[in-house]
Amino acid sequence: MDFELSPQQEQIKKAARQFAEEHFPDHAREMDEEEAYPHELVQRAAKQGFVGATLPQEYGGAGVDLLTSVLVAEEFNAVDPGLAGAIGSVDFGTEAILQLGTEDQQQRFLSGVAEAETITGAAISEPEAGSDVAGATCRAERDGDEFVVNGTKMWITNGTVLDHMVTLVMTDPEAEDRHDRHSLLVIPSEAEGFTANKITGKLGIRASDTAEIQLDDVRVPEENLLGEPGEGFGYIMSFFNEARIGVAAQGVGIAKGCIEMARDYATQRRQFGQPIANFQAIQFKLAEMATKAEAARLMTYKAARHCDEGQPVPEMSSKAKWYAGETAVECADECVQIHGGSGYVKEMDAERFYRDAKITEVYEGTKEIHKLIIARGLLDQIG
Numbered sequence: 001m002d003f004e005l006s007p008q009q010e011q012i013k014k015a016a017r018q019f020a021e022e023h024f025p026d027h028a029r030e031m032d033e034e035e036a037y038p039h040e041l042v043q044r045a046a047k048q049g050f051v052g053a054t055l056p057q058e059y060g061g062a063g064v065d066l067l068t069s070v071l072v073a074e075e076f077n078a079v080d081p082g083l084a085g086a087i088g089s090v091d092f093g094t095e096a097i098l099q100l101g102t103e104d105q106q107q108r109f110l111s112g113v114a115e116a117e118t119i120t121g122a123a124i125s126e127p128e129a130g131s132d133v134a135g136a137t138c139r140a141e142r143d144g145d146e147f148v149v150n151g152t153k154m155w156i157t158n159g160t161v162l163d164h165m166v167t168l169v170m171t172d173p174e175a176e177d178r179h180d181r182h183s184l185l186v187i188p189s190e191a192e193g194f195t196a197n198k199i200t201g202k203l204g205i206r207a208s209d210t211a212e213i214q215l216d217d218v219r220v221p222e223e224n225l226l227g228e229p230g231e232g233f234g235y236i237m238s239f240f241n242e243a244r245i246g247v248a249a250q251g252v253g254i255a256k257g258c259i260e261m262a263r264d265y266a267t268q269r270r271q272f273g274q275p276i277a278n279f280q281a282i283q284f285k286l287a288e289m290a291t292k293a294e295a296a297r298l299m300t301y302k303a304a305r306h307c308d309e310g311q312p313v314p315e316m317s318s319k320a321k322w323y324a325g326e327t328a329v330e331c332a333d334e335c336v337q338i339h340g341g342s343g344y345v346k347e348m349d350a351e352r353f354y355r356d357a358k359i360t361e362v363y364e365g366t367k368e369i370h371k372l373i374i375a376r377g378l379l380d381q382i383g
């Protein structure tokens with residue numbers, strides 16, 4: 001497999017890093033402390049083409065491939081994971097609209113996203129259904145040419161700022177197979193009965209908006225049904241193949257940022273009359289961080305390439321997502337360790353990265369669920 005980046009990819013990667021270094025440091029600490037969504041920065045990123053870059057040009061996107069968007073996410077996350085998360089998720093859910101939407105639906109739901117005039121989301125999780133996606137009970141009942149939706153969606157990224165969200169709803173509770181009970185509906189936030197309550201007190205990625213969403217008799221026109229009824233579970237699994245690579249990219253970027261921070265600190269901090277980078281114990285930490293980050297990067301690029309070639313491999317997405325998440329957490333831990341006491345306080349970015357890293361092991365499928373997917377693939381090959 002060719003991992004050589006094209007000149008255009010190199011250029012976009014460099015531009016993303018420049019943008020992040022120019023604009024993130026002014027906002028990162030403040031947005032983290034205030035748990036505030038960075039509206040202005042999101043607009044600025046959109047003007048530079050960093051929002052919804054994979055969207056086709058006819059919808060205002062740059063039409064880049066998934067690997068290119070991975071490169072952008074990596075550079076953004078290396079500078080600040082919270083702001084990177086807010087910018088990177090403006091178009092969350094649009095993958096499903098692109099895959100399943102009719103031309104009319106794509107026109108209605110994708111327009112304005114790349115300009116960040118429209119913010120989207122994907123509402124799958126519920127208070128009682130997280131890892132068990134098929135256990136979702138948010139109910140959509142047909143009433144003439146509308147669906148009436150009732151239920152609660154939990155942990156929804158962009159929940160209080162989004163314009164519409166791709167929502168997993170239960171349309172056929174009687175279906176024999178629990179994987180045939182769901183459908184995907186695009187629900188606008190302006191609909192009557194839609195209430196978003198911001199979730200505060202998050203450990204990390206606090207600039208990214210997260211909400212609990214209450215849906216009370218929300219009426220949604222049947223034109224907002226994506227794909228076929230009853231196929232929602234399968235659609236979400238296919239959506240995850242791509243979306244999880246985005247989280248793997250976050251992990252790779254966080255690891256990269258931690259390595260850079262740790263290296264810089266280790267060469268500048270002196271103990272016993274010399275830079276701590278001279279000590280083999282510190283060198284070993286840096287070497288291990290760099291090696292794991294490189295392995296995670298290659299897996300993530302490979303998983304993205306599979307998708308770009310139209311042949312996503314679920315086990316590969318899971319391997320990349322699990323390993324990149326774990327690597328991010330390990331690198332953030334070692335980064336704090338190398339900073340000693342200074343890494344333990346908010347004045348140093350290492351503290352924020354340590355908190356931000358953890359999410360990459362939780363959302364878009366926990367690491368345990370990814371190991372199950374990998375193991376299942378392996379056992380299926382034998383069976």
Ligand SMILES: Cc1cc2nc3c(=O)[nH]c(=O)nc-3n(C[C@H](O)[C@H](O)[C@H](O)COP(=O)(O)OP(=O)(O)OC[C@H]3O[C@@H](n4cnc5c(N)ncnc54)[C@H](O)[C@@H]3O)c2cc1C
Nearest residue numbers: 122123124125130131155156157210362363364365366368
């Ligand atoms: C900041 C944030 C943003 C999020 N954004 C979104 C979003 O935009 N849209 C959305 O739909 N969801 C979102 N989520 C939800 C996220 O995807 C879920 O939190 C995640 O899938 C885990 O579900 P859960 O929290 O219900 O944990 P649970 O499923 O209850 O899991 C609890 C623990 O049990 C383990 N476990 C569960 N089942 C098994 C099993 N079969 N075998 C082994 N271990 C198991 C898990 O790995 C975990 O360690 C977000 C979450 C957070 C924190």
